[in-house]
Amino acid sequence: MIKINTSRFGMLEVKEEKVIHFASGLVGLPDLNRFFIIDHKDTPLKWLQAVDDPDIAFIVVSPTLIVEDYSLNLDNSVKQFIKLENKDDLAVLVTMRVDGEDVIANFQGPIVINSRAMMGVQVVLDRPEKTYQEVV
Amino acid sequence: MLVLTRKSDESIKLGDDITITIVEVKGNSVRIGIEAPSGLRIYRKELYEKIRDENFRASNLFMDEFTKINKALRSK
Numbered sequence: 065m066i067k068i069n070t071s072r073f074g075m076l077e078v079k080e081e082k083v084i085h086f087a088s089g090l091v092g093l094p095d096l097n098r099f100f101i102i103d104h105k106d107t108p109l110k111w112l113q114a115v116d117d118p119d120i121a122f123i124v125v126s127p128t129l130i131v132e133d134y135s136l137n138l139d140n141s142v143k144q145f146i147k148l149e150n151k152d153d154l155a156v157l158v159t160m161r162v163d164g165e166d167v168i169a170n171f172q173g174p175i176v177i178n179s180r181a182m183m184g185v186q187v188v189l190d191r192p193e194k195t196y197q198e199v200v
Numbered sequence: 201m202l203v204l205t206r207k208s209d210e211s212i213k214l215g216d217d218i219t220i221t222i223v224e225v226k227g228n229s230v231r232i233g234i235e236a237p238s239g240l241r242i243y244r245k246e247l248y249e250k251i252r253d254e255n256f257r258a259s260n261l262f263m264d265e266f267t268k269i270n271k272a273l274r275s276k
Contacts (some may be wrong), residue, residue, distance in 0.1 A: 070264065086214060088241050090250050091243075104264050104266070107270050109270055117258065119259075120260070121259070122255075122258050123269055144238045158256070159254070161254075161261060161269075162258050162268050167273075172247070172254075173254060188251050190247065
């Protein structure tokens, strides 16, 4: 068990096997290598909370909740990086934020996770299948 | 900044594992080939900066923003 005193959710205990390892961190946050997912009760939203920084948590959601026919082609180098062998193990999340009156999802930098190996990486797409900021 | 002059098909080594090759020079664009270990994330700088800034903005939201986002998704 890992104990984390988060700034939003107070003291949390997380099982080691629930921790997702981001070997290269997230873009701009290379030192945050461990995250875990908190389901937010009664909503499809989740929080992606950093283990090593109590202040850092992203609101994330499956892109299919915003775009029904969402698809993502991953380079082999990305698949190798998270040791993805079976497509069924792949989970994709996009971060969301508020910008004035708009709600924005980051489709250009989706977070991909091998849910079997619990390894993840943020992919930067040259041309996202959906526009960079999908306004919900 | 170290500045080197290279021609098409010439390369630069960064340490032992990374090779950068000038593939083609055409007008003011240069095609560059990069060989690097798969663990090394390579980005176009402007995209890197865009996603980095997006991450910074998205990493510190609180419940009122959560409520807005949840409402927007519900209305989909």
